[in-house]
Amino acid sequence: MRLNFNVNSETKELELNSNETLLDVLRNNGYTEVKCGCNEGECGACLVLLDDKPVNSCQVLAMSIKNKKVKTVKGIGTLFIPHIIQKTFAKAGADQCGFCSPGMVIASYSLLKENPNPTYEEILEGLDGNLCRCTGYVKIIEAVEKSAELINEKN
């Protein structure tokens, strides 16, 4: 069937089945920036914002989110208009293979929106649903700290 969804501030008709997860629906409709790492809600690669809250899209049944707003990493910043967080991540070396990066950016974006001056502990909690095997997290945490600094400077 086809239903209207609000993705990245656009209302679009997406193709879906009644049993599909939001991850499946997004990827099948061209939003391949949302990644699948485990399909079990354990790795965070599939993170999207649902009404501004980060969720594992592989654990959300698409039919249940009808009137909610979905944001993927491209709704936060794009290659030509990247968000400060994305620029900072790239500069800090917080992305190696990049597979966890969209999810990390979404988690960081949501964290910093809620809490523009997070403590170290609060950053760790904000990232507690995102796995990374390449970086050992060190530069990711640094990137979030730096992002907070830069966003606050800007404001």
Added chain:
Amino acid sequence: MLPNEIEWYFPSKINEALKLIKRQGVILHAGGTRILKTQTKSVKGLVDIGGLELNYINEKGKSFHIGSAVIFGEIVKYSRETGNLKMLGTALSNAASTPLRNRITIGGSLKDFPLWSNLYAPLIALDAKINIINSKNTIIPIEDYVSKGIIKSKHIIKEIVVPSDKNLIWGVKRFTLIRFEYPLFNIAFSLKMKDEIIEDARLVITGVQGRYKRFKRAENILAGQKLNEELIGNCEKLITPKFIADYKYSAEYKENVAKVYFKDLLTEIAGRK
């Protein structure tokens, strides 16, 4: 994978929802995190609770009424912003992960009660009550919900009623090696004090054989006493939680470390005055 042709229902009244789940293969959908893991081929229909107005946290007197659609993340946020429900908020802040806490609901987690649940121990320690709707509207202690098998029946959870922890001394602790893990057990203690004397104690562990246990013998020797090292030592001897071995840990190890954590938590609480 759920079967291809699933019917979705979006009722706006609880009675509607109740009628629907009485049908074969039709179940409630809250956050959906457990459905994808436990329910597959047998599901024919999903009843979404989003329209049932169960998303609220209301303070009424000395208790908090939390609607069953409230997500863990909301309780954590509420407890940090208002200073209320700190015990529950602390326990839930460790559950799963940030994105999962944005989907796991109180109702869904109560109905499911996996061994690693972070929810039950603090609720039992707080003597919380659960308001369920089947043929009628009933309010029962959380313990009865589990021990009397009501958890298995077809019903809709309206809300839980959680007494305030403001005048309690409490502690929560769970066993994990790393942050994102299914905890071996969760312990939660709450002590009602009058001056330096313990009026009432509730010591709970979940994850044991039979899902949960109140350390009633230890609670009894605590009542009427001052919390000191000797008392904690006497309590410890009465702690005999029984676990089932799994492929990672033996039952004996779990029992020993539960004892250690029990003592650690009581000692920690005793240190706070």
Added chain:
Amino acid sequence: MFKYVNKPIEKIDGLALVTGNEQYTDDFNFENMLYVSIMHSGFAHAVIENLDDSAALKIPGVAEVLSYKNVKQILYTTAGQGFPEPSPYDTVLFGRTMRYVGDNVCAVAAESKEIADEALRKIKVKYKRLKPLLDFEKAEDSKIIIHKDDGAFPKIPVYYDASKNMPSKVEADIGNFDESYENSPEKIDLTFYTPYASHCALEPHASVSYIDNRGRLVIISSTQVPFHVRRIVSHLVEIPISQIRVIKPRIGGGFGGKQEVLLEPIVALITWRTKRPAKLVLNRKEVFKSTRTRHQFRTIFKVGYNQDGKINAFHLDALENSGGYGSHALTVLSNAGSKTLPLLNKIENVRFTGKSVYTNLPCGGAYRGYGATEAYFGYGQIIDIICEDTKQDILEYYKKWSIKSGETSPIFKALGEGKEGVAMTVTSTSLNQCIDTGAKESDWYAKKKLYGANSDLNKNNRYKRGIGMAALMQGSAIPEIDMASAYIKMNDDGSFNLHVGATDLGTGSDTILAQIASEVLDTPVEKFIVNSSDTDITPFDVGAYASSTTYLSGKAVQKCAEKIKEQILKVGAEIFGSKIEEVEVEDNKVKIKSPNDSNSLEKISFEDICRYAFYQNNQFQIQATASHVSPKSPPPFAAHFVEIEVDTLTGIIKVLNYVAAVDCGTPINTTLAEGQAEGAIVNGLAYALFEDYYFTPHGKMLNDTFGKYGMYTAYDIPPIKVKLIESYEESGPFGAKSISEININGALPAIANAFYNATGKRLFKVPFIPEYVLKILNY
């Protein structure tokens, strides 16, 4: 000293990755594409008596079923290695004998994944169950023979004996170990165990294939070895290499797990037969169970030494669990010796005895560290034991006895990768400075004094603290075997196309190879358009393994860029009307070295150089290629210092601090080099403290999800400090060696040594889970 190299330059694909703009294999979709599902064996050891796919084939939307009934039983090895491979040809795509839970039974290709899964459920398979062999220590003499009469054979003339369940045996003997050991006043004889592990690359294995407009087979795959994929697919699908193109897009991590040709032949067969695109993406459970793992190892160390600490005799005996098939069996086994024993090269009597055995368990393959990680667990403790026993300072001990610049070890020649090893001399090391820096950063001496099993701090304390260290080495590429090449052409705006076969798994090799070319040509990294790992467009490279990309592929790029420089200077000289010796490159331009007033032109931009070459006179395309094979494998070195706290009531080990001082020669990109070290360290910590495969009594893996297997989040990491301590390796590009593997080797021995410091007890089995720790403490 350098302008573009040894700098923290942002990855050229960095912004594209963090904005979700890069494509991984599963992001490619084609019209009319088929989706593939695989049926895996639920039995550890069984023979398929019958397979009935008739019901499945009747389902609308099912295009093809592959099984032993319609797939030629061609033997090969899944190992992505140079040809002829040192791994035995003991695998077929879809055979009749299942050798581990996870082995391939059959595959279905259908219009959707749902239909493919449904079709799998309708395939009826009748098995004859056989007794599984699940204990690798009993494999050699077992009556259960895992490769029986299946024609499996070694591709090169190395040891292979399926009748003993032994896909490999490796030995090296230097001096007279027996006599020297017997005569040593002090003797050690200790056994250590390291377990299975999964790479847990966040992107699951994935491959897509299609037929292009001219009828050639194109494979897009999440692979570390595109050229080996092409060759092996040609072998299995029985079509010429010229008919196949393999492209590696972005990959979501590999760590060795994708140095294996597992999915590509399956999609290739389906596409070749149906002429339709085919996609196969494994789910996480399948990645855990049916792909490759780190080999389980038992290492026995017999060491004879004197009371002054001098080691006379050193015997490392290694037993490797290869699982159902022998990919990487010989090479991982051999590396257990070749990447450890040369570290203390002054030992006169050294013996290495290694055996690899088949079992009916998941298959070992390449995994970061590649045998060294498993051997360093015992090796690093042995040195600590000797130092504790002879009351020596372990830092001074390593400084005294470790291999120095200008020195060699007979092990280099004695232990190769199937062929004879390569004798070589170490020509760069800063290990002593690494040790000193690490000691300073970790406050080693003060902590050593403060801690100790009988210290005031620890004595009656439930929480005991300790500090431990280990010195490490690895290698850089496989000498005389691995080859890398590069191609560069210039464009008429002063930019360049840089084509390399080298495989970027997220390591950032595209970036660092551009940096190397930048440094040669004195032109910014942005001027290079990098294309990598496309077998039609990029020249050959063995792929990303053996820590070879910076050292080997980088050298090929350096040589190629030098040739380009020559051509640019030649054009510049022609334009200036001067001799080539009189001109040089500087900052995107060609200039006269010592200009005098009669020259009206002082500098010509690269843009003008190329325009001249394209359009004006003696026109030609400025382009060059170069290849590189290394006669040696210069080891990177490292010293790791770890501080821990042990809860003696629960057995939980908490890591308080981790310092790593690393010698990778010249770090081409300091941010990326640190990132490699940090990632490897965290992986090493997880391996030390909790990673393992838990099996049922029938050989089925139980903990096959991230949540059950255990993965660190940002929450769990201790403070980690990485210090890059430069040395200069002449044979490497601008002095570079390698860094990608070595740092995973430190956690096991350093934590174990810290544990001894804290408690006075030794750990012999990895992972150091709480129940095991308690057992050791209370023994």
